[in-house]
Amino acid sequence: GENVEQHPSTLSVQEGDSAVIKCTYSDSASNYFPWYKQELGKRPQLIIDIRSNVGEKKDQRIAVTLNKTAKHFSLHITETQPEDSAVYFCAASRTGGSQGNLIFGKGTKLSVKP
Amino acid sequence: DGGITQSPKYLFRKEGQNVTLSCEQNLNHDAMYWYRQDPGQGLRLIYYSQIVNDFQKGDIAEGYSVSREKKESFPLTVTSAQKNPTAFYLCASSIQSAYGDEQFFGPGTRLTVL
Numbered sequence: 001g002e003n004v005e006q007h008p009s010t011l012s013v014q015e016g017d018s019a020v021i022k023c024t025y026s027d028s029a030s031n032y033f034p035w036y037k038q039e040l041g042k043r044p045q046l047i048i049d050i051r052s053n054v055g056e057k058k059d060q061r062i063a064v065t066l067n068k069t070a071k072h073f074s075l076h077i078t079e080t081q082p083e084d085s086a087v088y089f090c091a092a093s094r095t096g097g098s099q100g101n102l103i104f105g106k107g108t109k110l111s112v113k114p
Numbered sequence: 115d116g117g118i119t120q121s122p123k124y125l126f127r128k129e130g131q132n133v134t135l136s137c138e139q140n141l142n143h144d145a146m147y148w149y150r151q152d153p154g155q156g157l158r159l160i161y162y163s164q165i166v167n168d169f170q171k172g173d174i175a176e177g178y179s180v181s182r183e184k185k186e187s188f189p190l191t192v193t194s195a196q197k198n199p200t201a202f203y204l205c206a207s208s209i210q211s212a213y214g215d216e217q218f219f220g221p222g223t224r225l226t227v228l
Contacts (some may be wrong), residue, residue, distance in 0.1 A: 031146075032215075034216065034217075042221070043204065043219040043220060043221050043222055044157070044204070044219050045219070046216050047216075049216065053179070071182060082142060089157065093215075101147075101159060101172070102217060103164060104156045104157040104158075105156055106154060106156040107154070107156050
C-alpha cells in the first residue's frame with residue numbers, strides 16, 4: 001500500500017522568510033496530493049492540492065510542486081507570517097473507490113517567529 | 115450552516131466503558147471517514163464508508179466499531195477492547211469523484227480515559 005513520508009517534522013523560520021516542506025510517496029499510481037493546515041486544537045483544512053497531470057500549482061503565497069518520476073512533492077510558503085504557524089500535513093491517494101483514501105504524512109510543525 | 119459537526123467536543127471514559135462519538139454532515143457527501151490523531155503520528159484511518167449501509171476497516175480498526183444507517187451520520191464507538199483510546203478523533207466527509215476528493219473535517223472530539 002501507499003506510504004507517505006514527510007520532512008522535516010519541525011521547521012522554524014523568521015517572518016518574511018520562505019518555508020519548504022517535502023513529502024515522498026511510494027505508490028506510483030497515486031495521482032492526488034493535497035496539503036492540509038491544522039492550527040492548534042482545530043480541524044485540518046485544505047490549503048492547496050495538486051493532481052498528477054500538472055507539475056506545479058500556485059495560490060498567492062503558497063505553491064506546490066510535484067515530481068512524479070522521483071515520487072515527491074513539496075509545499076512552498078513565501079513571505080511567511082506568524083499566522084502561518086501551524087502543523088502542515090501532506091497526503092496522497094489514487095482516485096476512485098477505496099483507492100481514494102488519503103494516506104497522510106506525519107506532519108510538520110511550522111513556527112514563524114516575528 | 116452547512117458543514118460537518120462532531121459531538122461532544124470533550125469526552126471522558128472510565129476503564130471498561132464503551133463510548134460513542136457522533137459525526138453528522140449536511141454536505142450531501144457520500145463518503146465519510148474516522149481518523150485518530152496522536153501527537154507526532156499524523157492522521158490514521160480507523161474506518162471509512164463510501165455509501166449508506168456499507169463501511170470498511172482502515173489501518174487501525176481494532177477496538178472500534180461504526181455504523182452508517184443514514185447518509186448524514188457516521189457514529190464511532192470506542193469499545194473497551196481499545197486499550198489506549200486517549201486521542202483526538204476526527205471525522206471527515208468527501209464527494210466520491212473520479213478526480214481526487216477534498217476531505218472536509220469536523221472539529222474533532224478529544225477522548226480521555228480516566
